Amino acid sequence: MLKPIGIVNSINGPVVKADEVHSVEMMELVEIGDERLIGEIIELHEDRATIQMYEGTSGLEPGTVIYGTGFPLSVELGPGLIGTIYDGIQRPLQQMHMQTGNFIKRGIKPLPLDQHKCWHFIPLVEAGAYMRQGNIFGIVLETPLFEHQLMIPPQVEGQVEFIQKEGDYTIKETVVRLKAKSGYIDLTMAQKWPVRLPRPYMRRLVPDEPLITGQRVIDTFFPLAKGGTAGIPGGFGTGKTITQHQLSKWCDADIIVYIGCGERGNEMTGVLMDFPKLMDLKRGRPLIERTILIANTSDMPLAAREASIYTGITIAEYYRDMGYDVALMADSTSRWAEALREISGRLEEMPAEEGFPAYLASRLAKFYERAGRVETCCGKTGSVSAICAVSPPGGDFSEPVTQHTKRFVRCFWGLNKELASSRYFPAIHYMDSYSEYIDLIQFWWVQNVDPEWKSLRDEAMKILQEDFKLQQIVKLIGEDALPDNQRLVLEGARLLKNAFLQQSAFDKVDMFTVPQKQFLMLKTILRFYHKARVVLRSHIPFERLRQLPVVNEINRMKDRISNNACEQFEALFQQIDHQMNEIEKECMSVR
Amino acid sequence: MIHPMGKEYVGISKVAGPLLFIEGVKGVSFDELVEIRTRNNEIRHGRVLEVNRSFAMIEVFEGTVGLTISSTRVRFHGKPLQIPVSMDMLGRIFNGLGEPIDGGPPPFYREKRDVNGAPINPVVRDYPEDFIQTGISTIDCMNTLVRGQKLPIFSGSGLPHNELAAQIVRQAKVSSQEDRFAIVFAAMGIKNDAAQMFRKSFEESGAISRVVMFLNLSNDPSIERLVTPRAALTMAEYLAFDLGMHVLVVLTDMTNYCEALREISTSKEEVPSRKGYPGYLYSDLSSIYERAGRIIGCEGSITQIPILTMPNDDITHPIPDLTGFITEGQIVLDRELAKRGVYPPINVLPCLSRLMNDGIGAVKTREDHAHLSNQLYTAYSYVKKVETLASIIGEDELSDQDKRYLDFGRMFEEQFIGQGQHENRSIKETLDLAWDILTTLPKEELIRLTEEEIQKYYPNNGAQECPTG
Ligand SMILES: Nc1ncnc2c1ncn2[C@@H]1O[C@H](COP(=O)(O)OP(=O)(O)OP(=O)(O)O)[C@@H](O)[C@H]1O
């Protein structure tokens, strides 16, 4: 079936050069030698080709035959994706384990989807219906609560000649036959799509609905919209992975695609162990039932790392096309960029900044462009949100990958080393971060939470900014030397930082905060702040304010008041008012 | 596939730095092992770095000094470098390529393994979560080591990283199965003294018969260092995943390893990334550090303690930086503390153990452990701010609160960080000590601890009252 298309001439790590090359296309997937090692054509020049190898090349010899597959690197899409862990080129790791044991060996190609599993197919159309790309012809329950919509593949249309009755079928069996201009087309429940090509949709929509993450610093201060893009840069150990894990666990997307791109094996293991046990807040089912994992860890082949983010985003687009909200995490895009650099270096291309190829920026742009909120081909609304970690060398954000990422994402969650080293988490620094979605999503908060949301959020942000400036002075003269109104700003900021922004990923109550509670927490702090401002006018010693018992209550509200006990904030408000009034009275009487 | 195993080529075309180039060869494969015979019949080893139909580029582990163009003989082995693995190797000493150098006979073995290993399939990894008590407070309480973790020591030249590593190895205790442990020690370019120090320490603790040493010392060929950690880890994987032993691997000094890698890269005229190190330094280091962990269904584990010296004490230098991006935390030594005579001079602020959370808590250590550690971090990082302020306005001008923090800082550094080289504190002693020191601060400041924890553990409850300003 596979035909020889050339001969290996040279081998240099993951780059193989071939000669005597014929009848092969740019980006075509090829297989080399008896072991059938997988690679992809990345350059064609007369009868020579350059191939990037998705598997180790140790032991490969010049003169070995190369076979063409006739296809570009593609993913197989259909029921059975959810809950599976794949490598960067969609090989199911569980299957690989069964074939080769504990360590990953080369040259094996288990199929991405289970070929024998029966799915319960429910047809939604009848013979005679005219179907276009993206139209839904049936559904399958992929997990107990997840409806997998079966779509006509892109660029296919025709009249339904025949459709199977409701019943159990494998993904190999034909379920629909279309009569198209070119003849009959048999469709199964699965389809293929080349990873480097965005899947089509009808039109782009404005991302005006927040992706609720339950992380206060994100939702309240630097919110992400469904279909938005976010970059998380930070030096090692600042919390990129934990942030992405938190989002994968608690964000209100329907599907999570988690890509471990050149990172640690144990982190993927952590997800594999936790997600079957943790419950999806929306559906009340194990999280693994909405998650697809792609693991190309740092010790796995480098070129497959480059492919992994495309594999991931194509799967994400597929679920988007069904009308779902998908959140994609990529940890870390810097490792992807390094893979690009590595291949580029071996091709002896002219390097641009820091050895990265000149096309780094355009590749990043194209990738982020694939995120978005769209009207799908079948008229539904779906979204892909892309949340990507960036690992700048030395934690220095001026390096190329961070800088280019900044150009293409609209949410920037800058992680800070100092915060992380004092165990202040999430270490998202409010001065380095921004979100361009605030104005778009504020209506959602007005409608669903409280009309005051935006003004409280802005005021809190102002306090933090003022505090940041004042801290420069405090460093030189100490806090006590400042006038009371400025000390109050410091105190307000301290409460915001300790009681609101700081959020433990490991505390059962604190790890996720519903929007309502986020709002009330903010309101509590600002209530204290406003009252204090008034009380201070009657010349109350500043220390008295700090020592009010309610300060301790405020500091502990995050884990004391649970998500479904928001009515308890009323009591907290009263305590604030009461205690403030008391000291005011007390001071009056002394005078 | 025909390999000219045994077929010898006489004469090479070029030697440059550690690289050897040979033309007119056939059937050579990428990454295979090469045996090189010098004019004086001395045998060296190398590895194919690049190959095409008629030419091969080879890195020579023992260096190219003394090679001649016409009389050098090259023989290709047809497979990558392999080392023998067997139980028989425990207690023995090998060179950086895995050949015995202790004067003993070649070890008995049934099997040889590719030193490059293979990636562990993420689906079979078992999450590391067994607490290892090292007896060192800053590690046990604040940067807990767990079995199967890779936790490097970031040091500087002249700092006592070797002493610390030896102390960890000596004291490291896991609650059960103490008889199934082994130590694999890989030296890359360290001085003979340092290697001897480790040896003595293993002997004193009675562990020497369970140690396998791979030594490439400072006067040994530098390119050989590229193999040393891989040989060591191949051995460790055998002990851990075939024989079910808990293996502690010490790799020192990774900085020398990285320099050897840079040497090869420069000779190949590759486009360098930062500071002349190759762009693939991250991936290369990963292929070493990721060879740690546990595997579902295997009894054993590999815990890695790589040691590296930060050039100029700079933690943003590519070697510590990329290491930190791969390992599961880091222990950072500090020159200031060392100068003030604090041993071990661990600066806790930049330290981290990412696997700590799953290794501690009510059952494993104590329920207040996580919060207590966070509280120490919060307080100590505040101390650093106060110290800066004090250096500007003077200590006397500080608020009472800030003065208390300074006291806390002093006690913390002297009593908590500081401990003897042979002082082995139990986790309970460590945690109680932390509480003792925290009494310098008023309870209201302890916002990282819950009220229940304060109730239960704050010494002499009720005695301390908040000062009024
Ligand atoms: N939200 C959080 N709550 C509590 N602890 C956190 C939080 N975020 C991070 N941490 C702590 O910081 C450590 C490092 O975080 P993480 O592994 O996410 O860093 P990273 O930025 O991904 O680093 P690297 O680039 O090396 O992968 C974690 O092991 C955890 O102890």
Ligand SMILES: [Mg+2]
């Ligand atoms: Mg990470």
